[in-house]
Amino acid sequence: MKRNSLVSGLVLLLILMVVGYMAYYIYVAFSSPLKTAEAVLYTAEEIVSVKGYFFRDEIPVPMGKSPIQKLLVSNGEKVHKGQVLSVSYDSEEEMKVARQLEQTEQLISLLKEAVDERDSLDISQVDRNITDHLVNLVYGVEQSKSVDINHEANKLKSYVFKRGIAFSNSGSEQASAELSKLSAEKRRLSAMAGNGAASVKSPQSGYFSATADGFEGVLTIEKSESLTLSEFNNLESLRRTDIARSSYGRLGTGFEWRFATSVPYVYAKMLTEGGRATVRFTGDYIGEVRVTVKRIDPPENGTCLVVFSGTTNVSELVGLRYQSADIVLSKYEGIRIPKQALRINEEGKTGVYCLVALQAKFVETEQIYELDHHYIVRYDPNDTEGLRPGEEIIVSSKNLYDGKIVQ
Secondary structure (H helix, E strand, O other), rough: OOOHHHHHHHHHHHHHHHHHHHHHHHHHHHHHEEEEEEOOEEEEEEEEEEEEEEEEEEEEEEEEOOEEEEEEOOOOOOOOOOEEEEEEOOOOHHHHHHHHHHHHHHHHHHHHHHOHHHHHHOOOHHHHHHHHHHHHHHHHHHHOOOOOHHHHHHHHHHHHHHHHOOOOOOOHHHHHHHHHHHHHHHHHHHHHHOOOEEEEEOOOOEEEOOOOOOOOOOOOHHHHHOOOOHHOOHHHHHHOOOHHHHHHEEEEEEEEEEEEEEEEEEHOOOOOOOOOEEEEEEOOOOEEEEEEEEEEOEOOOEEEEEEEEOOOOOHHHHHOOEEEEEEEEEEEEEEEEEEHHEEEEEOEEEEEEEEEEEEEEEEEOEEEEOOOOOOEEOOOOOOOOOOOOEEEEEEEOOOOOOEEEEE
C-alpha cells in the first residue's frame, strides 16, 4: 500500500514538474517573445536639394538665312571649326525636295555597292548582319537609346539589297534597271532643288547644342568668379532676348563648366572650398557628377552662394542652363541595425546580441550614423570578430548574456 502511494506521489510530482516546465516556457514565450532582424549592408546620405545655373564659355550659333533649318549634327556632339552644322531653306517645299534628293542618292550608293560585291558575298555573314542591324534599329527606337537610326537603317537596306541580288538569277539586270530609275529621279529632284540651300558652319571647335537661351556670352566662367548672391538671385534680368531670337543653338567652347546655386548655411558649412563633392542632377538631365567646390561665399541672411566646377559630362550638360540638383553632403556605409537591438553588456561595451546555434553571442559595434528607427554601424570586412552582413540580430528578448540559450 505504501509502495503504491509512493509511486502515485512520484507520478504526480513528475506531472507537476512537466506542467510547471511547460507553463514557464509558455510564460517566457508570451512575456518575452524572441524577435530577430537580419544585419544588412546599407548606405545613407545627407543631401540638400537646390536649383542653379550653368556657367560656361560659349558662343551663339546664328540662325542662317531662314528659320527653316535642317540640322546635320546632334545635341552634345563635338564639332570642329568649319564643320557644317545645318543648312537653311527658303521654304518647307524646298527642304522636302532636298530630303528626297538625299534619300535617292543614298539608295543609288547602296545599290551600286550591292552590285559590286555580288560575287564575293558570304550569305551566312550577310544574314547575321541583317539580324544585327535590325535588332539595333528596333532597340534604338523602342528604348530611345543613342543609336544612329539613319546609319542602322541604311546598313540594313544595304545588306537586304545584297542578299536579294545574290539569290536572284536576274539580280544584276533588276539592279541595273532600278539604278536607271533612281538616276532619273535624282536628275529630276536636282533640277527642282536649285541652289537655295545655305549652310551654317561652326565658327570654332566645341560642343554643339540646338538650344539658345540668351545667356550665351553672359553666364561665362569669368562671370562665375565675381558673381554675388544678390546677382544670382536676379540672373534672369541678364538674359539677352535678342541673342535667343537670332540664334538656333550654341557652341560650348571649353571643357570646364560651373554650376552656381544658393545653399542654406547649415548645409554649406558641411562642404569644403577646394574639396570634392558629388552633385546629382535631377532635372532635364539625370545623372551624378563629381565636382570641385570652387567657391563658398560668406552667408547672407543664412544663405551662401556656392559655385561648383566640373570638366566631365560636357556633351550631356552643354544644352542645360537652369537645373535642379541634390548635393551629397556626406555618405555613410555600414551595417543597419534596429535601434532597439543595441545593448550594453556586463563589461559596459555597446553592441548587439546575435543568434548563433540557439545561443546569444555578443558582438561589439560602433555607431556611425543615426536614422529614424535604425543605426548604421561600422563594417570592416577584414574584422572576423565584428558584425557581418546576414547575421541574425536579436531585437527583443529579456536578460540576454553571452552564451544564453534562446529560442
